[in-house]
Structure formats: structure tokens, C-alpha cells
Amino acid sequence: MVVEIKAEQVNKSETIQSYHEDSKHSKKRYAPAPPTMDWATQPDPFRFYDGTNKIQLPLNADNLKSTYDDLYQGSHDIEPQPLNFSNIATLFELSLAISAWKSYGGDSWALRCNPSSGNLHPTEGYLIVPEMVVPDEYCPRGSICGVYHYVSRDHLLEERFYLDGERSHNWNKNFPANTILIGLSSIHWREAWKYGLRALRYCELDTGHGAMAFRYGAAALGWRAEVLTTPGDRDIANLLGLGLSTNVIPEPELPDLLIAITVDVNSNNNIEKSIAPLAAIAKEGEFKGKANVLSQRHMVRWEGIEAAIHACLKPQTSIESHQANSTIHPLQNRGIDSLNAATIIRQRRSGQDYDGETPITKDQFYHMLDACMPRAELAPWDISSIKPAIHPIIFVHRVTGLQEGLYALPRNSDVLPSLQKACDKEFLWSQVDNAPDHLPLYLLQSGDAKRVAKMISCGQDIAADGAFSLGLLAQYGSGLKVGAWGYRRLFWEAGMLGHVLYLEAEAAGVRGTGIGCFLDDYMHELLGLKDNTFQTLYHFTVGTPITDSRLQTIPPYAHLGRG
Ligand SMILES: Cc1cc2nc3c(=O)[nH]c(=O)nc-3n(C[C@H](O)[C@H](O)[C@H](O)COP(=O)(O)O)c2cc1C
Structure with a gap:
């Protein structure tokens, strides 16, 4: 038995090493990629689940007073906001939301708080939440409880898994006080469509950007955000209502990570232990909605990515020791009170x-x-x-x-x-x-x-x-x-x-x-x-960037008549 596990590990390690070597660009050749851009099949950068309840989120970030420098100072400088529906909306507005549209020559495209390789946005975000009051104007039922998919185009939540009655009690009791979870996943096809084999790397980089976007957004609200280290991909997949198979041809969406968002910056939160029971409840539950198809045709199947995904699925693991060598010196506060955190977060752009x-x-x-x-x-x-x-x-x-x-x-x-x-x-x-x-x-x-x-x-x-x-x-x-x-x-x-x-x-x-x-x-x-x-x-x-004056900038939610 032991020998078998070892052999399997060696295999996985070899698969991932091969993927890494094969997806390198070199002086002699670029990593395998589609020979031409098939624009007609460009994947939709937005995922929707048809047949779900939609819960519109308010746009509040303009009201947030936190300065950018204060984000680095921990609990002392930003008064923690209550963990409620309205502030969760702000968390999404400062992490995965659209931050502007650009338009040129009849084309327009959205930019988000989180960057993405090729602006293709493989990362999807989910809210996993205990029962929480929601004003009637956003949700006639008056509360949310369960698993929700975030749609950045419309700044709304899609209700994938809702619990009430006895089931909600079992669900709620797994959340320590003042705690919610954010789940991130990747749709590799979005990147593979353009970048081919190297796409898996870009997806994982984008996931890192997305997680850090949540960290800054949470800090602006005076909250903590920590990536959980123990959950396995199977539990995360169950929790987000996703599978683990790349055979969901042609556009599988696979789990990446969970982030615990907590209000009490000093809390020793036990949420890691709650993931398996929450996943077990979700696994038995009925997830609503049908995911939209992102491309009408898929010319190439990237088997090297599929093999690498299978090789690097994460099992459940035990808690690892904490960061060593942490810098003791706090980051110097530049004392520029005029730098508003929400403004800096939303004005982030790449220099062309x-x-x-x-x-x-x-x-x-x-x-x-x-x-x-x-x-x-x-x-x-x-x-x-x-x-x-x-x-x-x-x-x-x-x-x-x-x-x-x-x-x-x-x-x-x-x-x-x-x-x-x-x-x-x-x-x-x-x-x-x-x-x-x-x-x-x-x-x-x-x-x-x-x-x-x-x-x-x-x-x-x-x-x-x-x-x-x-x-x-x-x-x-x-x-x-x-x-x-x-x-x-x-x-x-x-x-x-x-x-x-x-x-x-x-x-x-x-x-x-x-x-x-x-x-x-x-x-x-x-x-x-x-x-x-x-x-x-x-x-x-x-x-120092040169800005392209030909591009027109449009406010993020003007297309909805909001903001
Ligand atoms: C993982 C990653 C790789 C990127 N690689 C390049 C690159 O090689 N060249 C480049 O000009 N921009 C690159 N970008 C920038 C993206 O093109 C940019 O994030 C995207 O167009 C969205 O624009 P925004 O960052 O202004 O929101 C990269 C971004 C990410 C997150």
C-alpha cells in the first residue's frame, strides 16, 4: 500500500515537472499554443448560472474612508465594519468587480479590480455564507444562506445552493462567529483558448491575484482574510458545486482555494475544521442553475493541461507551521492621507x-x-x-x-x-x-x-x-x-x-x-x-506609463444605469 502511494506521488511529480518544462517559452520555441486566434470562439469572460435567483449587490465602495496606507497597519487604524450583506457587497466591489470599461473604435471591454493574463479572467468567485439578513429590496425572502456565485458584469450573486429550516441550522453551526468564506475557481479554457499549454500557469497566477484582491478589500473594511491551507480540492469542489473531472468537456471549472474572511482581527479562527462538514452538507444538497457555455466551438483540447490538473489536485492536509522570518518592522506609513484605499484599488490598471x-x-x-x-x-x-x-x-x-x-x-x-x-x-x-x-x-x-x-x-x-x-x-x-x-x-x-x-x-x-x-x-x-x-x-x-488617449473610459456599472 505504502509503495503504491509513493509510486503515485512520483508519477504526479513527473507529470507536473513535464508540464512545467513543456510549457516553458525558450529562445528556440514558444510553448505550444493555437496557431491563430479564432476570434469567433473567444470564451465569454463572464459566467452565469441560468435558472438561479439573482441577488443584486449595492455599490458602496465610494463611501469607504480607509486610507491606502492604513491597510498595512493591521487592526489599529481601520475600525472593523460589521460583517453584513452591505459590506460583503463592498468586499466584492473591491476585489472581483468591474472597475471601468474601456472603449475604442466601436469595441468595448471591461477591466476589473483583479488583473488577468490577456484580460481573459479565468477566475470565478463564490460566497459561502451562514444565514444572513438581506434588505427586502435585494432579496424578497429577507435572507441568504448557502453558496452564491458572483457575477462581476452585473455585480450580483447567483444563488446556487440555499438552505433553510433544519438544514440551515446544521450549516450555520459550522461557521465561527463573524466568519464567511470566499471560494475561487478557474476555467482553464478561457486562457487555453489564447495561450495554449501555458494557460494553467496563468490561471494559477490569476488566482493569486484574486486572493490578494480579497485581502486588500477585506483590509479596507478592517477585516482579516486568510487562505486556508488544509482543505482538499474534493471538499472545495463539493462546497462550490463543481466537479473535479476535466472530462466535463470542454469547459471544466475546477476549484482553487478558500479564503476565510473574519472580523475579529485577533480571533484564532477554527474554520479549517469546518470545511469537511460544510462540504458534506453541500455534497448532499441540490445546486441550482446551469452554467453558460463560454465558446460555441473548441478546436483544440489541451491534454497536457488536463494531465497537469489531475496531477496537482490537492488532498486534505494537516495544518502547516506558521510563517517563519516574518519582518518585524511594520511598513512605513507614508502619511499620505489623501490616498483613499478604495480609489487606489479600483484605479489599478496595467501600463500598456x-x-x-x-x-x-x-x-x-x-x-x-x-x-x-x-x-x-x-x-x-x-x-x-x-x-x-x-x-x-x-x-x-x-x-x-x-x-x-x-x-x-x-x-x-x-x-x-x-x-x-x-x-x-x-x-x-x-x-x-x-x-x-x-x-x-x-x-x-x-x-x-x-x-x-x-x-x-x-x-x-x-x-x-x-x-x-x-x-x-x-x-x-x-x-x-x-x-x-x-x-x-x-x-x-x-x-x-x-x-x-x-x-x-x-x-x-x-x-x-x-x-x-x-x-x-x-x-x-x-x-x-x-x-x-x-x-x-x-x-x-x-x-511611468504612457496613456493611450484614444481609449475612452466608461464608469464600471454605467451599462446597468448604476453608479
Ligand atoms: C498573470 C498575468 C500575466 C500577464 N502578462 C502580460 C504580458 O506578458 N504582457 C503584457 O503586456 N501584459 C500582461 N498582463 C497584463 C494583462 O494584459 C492585464 O492585466 C489585462 O489586460 C487587464 O488589464 P488591467 O490589468 O488594466 O485590468 C498580465 C497580467 C497577468 C495577471
Whole structure:
């Protein structure tokens, strides 16, 4: 028996390693992708469940007074709002909602608080809630209780699983006081339609962005948000009314993670233990609604993605030890009271183009990096109780007072010896002396890195024309030791870091952009890496954007006559 399990684990690990290698872009070839864009079959970026009760959500975020800087200070600075229907609406408005429409030449497209590779939005969001009062104008029954799918296009909830009477008692008793759950899932087809085999990576990065979007939204309401580490995908699938099979051809939607949202920032919440009983209730329940078909035709089936999904399904696991090496120093409050949190969150955008000249200051740069450092007790990194395994390798192009070159920011001090050992022996590893003492920023090599940064980022100018760009290097070998499912978790952490950088860039008056298209092994060569102990999983750039004045901006819910 033991031998069988081990063999299965080896198999899964091999499958995921093959997926990772096969989905790399390299100087010689890009990862397999559709030869042309079949625009007629572009997947619908919005999921709907026909035949469900619709519960409209109010649009309240304009009323929120929290400042952006206060989000980082934990419980002390933001008065926790009551966990009620109206504030849950705000949580969605600040995480997965539409933040603007853009239009040009007769076309228009929605942008959301959460970014997404190719703006294809594979991530779906769910609310899992104990019985809660809802004003009659939103729900004539006067309450919600169960599992609800969020539709960002219409800012509403679709009631997939409702409980009342005796069943609701059993359900409710599993929720600790003042606690709700958010579930995230991915529809891989949305990304595979355009990006082919690499799509699974993009979905998991997007999930990380989505989770962090909830963390910031919750912080703006004075709440905690933590990704649960113990549930297995089977329980999450049951809870969200999804399957685990990729044979739901052609558009399977698969579970990713659960986030516990709690009001009492000091509570030692026991929600992890409640997931199995909640999932058992949901499994026996009747989920309402039929999911819309996203594309009328599906020309290619990406079997490599399906195999990888099966290999990295997560079993139920026990609680892991808490974050080590948390930075003790709180993030410096810049004291800019004019930066409203809800405004920064909703104005987040990707820079399409950078001006190639304007620098940022050292202080701005250090603040952005500092926000990436783990602080186990403070937002946003209290979202995760696992040890940080992703480390920025930075190409500094235009930071006043800092020499151009390649830098490293190991986010957990334990990794330093192995990182130094794995990297090019010529690297300097000299700690940047004018950086804040607690910021472990090392110069590896000085010199103009613009050309190489651009080449690594599939030739994209955005990697060279900003103030800096970076690759997020994962402790890949050790990250997979928990099981092949650790693969997805590494991408989530990388996506979360990307999200922090997006918002930090906005707060600094510049702009960030995620970069999913990069030549993996070219980056590894540059660093002198010889094996898979470390792998780069996501790239990012920050700088002064050139805005495209041809694009018209339309308010997020103007199409509904709201807001
Ligand atoms: C995982 C990920 C990968 C991305 N990769 C690229 C990229 O390689 N090049 C690029 O220009 N933009 C990239 N983007 C930015 C998206 O195109 C952008 O998020 C999307 O168009 C939505 O626009 P918004 O961020 O302004 O809301 C990426 C975004 C994410 C989240």
C-alpha cells in the first residue's frame, strides 16, 4: 500500500515537472499554443448560472474612508465594519468587480479590480455564507444562506445552493462567529483558448491575484482574510458545486482555494475544521442553475493541461507551521492621507507602454519592495500562513541614486545560502547600504540590464522602459516536496506578490504590469542556475506609463444605469 502511494506521488511529480518544462517559452520555441486566434470562439469572460435567483449587490465602495496606507497597519487604524450583506457587497466591489470599461473604435471591454493574463479572467468567485439578513429590496425572502456565485458584469450573486429550516441550522453551526468564506475557481479554457499549454500557469497566477484582491478589500473594511491551507480540492469542489473531472468537456471549472474572511482581527479562527462538514452538507444538497457555455466551438483540447490538473489536485492536509522570518518592522506609513484605499484599488490598471525615461526615487522603490516582505500578523501577508517561497530578482533601470543592475530580495532569510550557492559564482551579493536595515536587498551585478530584461520578457519593451522589472524566483524543488499540488501554491504566491506590486505602483503614482510571457530558461541562464532548485514563475514591471488617449473610459456599472 505504502509503495503504491509513493509510486503515485512520483508519477504526479513527473507529470507536473513535464508540464512545467513543456510549457516553458525558450529562445528556440514558444510553448505550444493555437496557431491563430479564432476570434469567433473567444470564451465569454463572464459566467452565469441560468435558472438561479439573482441577488443584486449595492455599490458602496465610494463611501469607504480607509486610507491606502492604513491597510498595512493591521487592526489599529481601520475600525472593523460589521460583517453584513452591505459590506460583503463592498468586499466584492473591491476585489472581483468591474472597475471601468474601456472603449475604442466601436469595441468595448471591461477591466476589473483583479488583473488577468490577456484580460481573459479565468477566475470565478463564490460566497459561502451562514444565514444572513438581506434588505427586502435585494432579496424578497429577507435572507441568504448557502453558496452564491458572483457575477462581476452585473455585480450580483447567483444563488446556487440555499438552505433553510433544519438544514440551515446544521450549516450555520459550522461557521465561527463573524466568519464567511470566499471560494475561487478557474476555467482553464478561457486562457487555453489564447495561450495554449501555458494557460494553467496563468490561471494559477490569476488566482493569486484574486486572493490578494480579497485581502486588500477585506483590509479596507478592517477585516482579516486568510487562505486556508488544509482543505482538499474534493471538499472545495463539493462546497462550490463543481466537479473535479476535466472530462466535463470542454469547459471544466475546477476549484482553487478558500479564503476565510473574519472580523475579529485577533480571533484564532477554527474554520479549517469546518470545511469537511460544510462540504458534506453541500455534497448532499441540490445546486441550482446551469452554467453558460463560454465558446460555441473548441478546436483544440489541451491534454497536457488536463494531465497537469489531475496531477496537482490537492488532498486534505494537516495544518502547516506558521510563517517563519516574518519582518518585524511594520511598513512605513507614508502619511499620505489623501490616498483613499478604495480609489487606489479600483484605479489599478496595467501600463500598456512606459515612457522609457522617468525615474522613481529610492524611497518609492524601497517602499514597494518593503510591501512585498512577509509580516505574519499584518495585512496583506497575513493572508498566508506558509513560509514565503518566492523571491524577486530585480532589473533596476531608473531608480534615482541606485546603480542600474541586477538585484535580489530574498523574502525569507533561510533561503540565502542555497540561493547564493545556486547562482553565478561571480555575483557580488553586496547588501545595498542605503536601503532600510530590515530590507534584505542585494546587488548581484551592476550595469545596464534593459536589453536583457526585454529579451527575457519575450521582447516586450515594457520590461525595459520602466523604472524596474523583475522575475519572481520560486523555491521550486522544495515547493514541490509537499506534493505536486505545491506547484499551484507557488504560482498563487507569485500572483499575490504581483498584486501587491500593482497596488504599490498605483499608490506611488506610477503603474505596474504583470508579465506572463518570458523565456524561462534564459532567465535561469542569466542567474547561472543549473537545476530546478529555483525556477522563475512570473515577471513584472513598474514605471511611468504612457496613456493611450484614444481609449475612452466608461464608469464600471454605467451599462446597468448604476453608479
Ligand atoms: C498573470 C498575468 C500575466 C500577464 N502578462 C502580460 C504580458 O506578458 N504582457 C503584457 O503586456 N501584459 C500582461 N498582463 C497584463 C494583462 O494584459 C492585464 O492585466 C489585462 O489586460 C487587464 O488589464 P488591467 O490589468 O488594466 O485590468 C498580465 C497580467 C497577468 C495577471
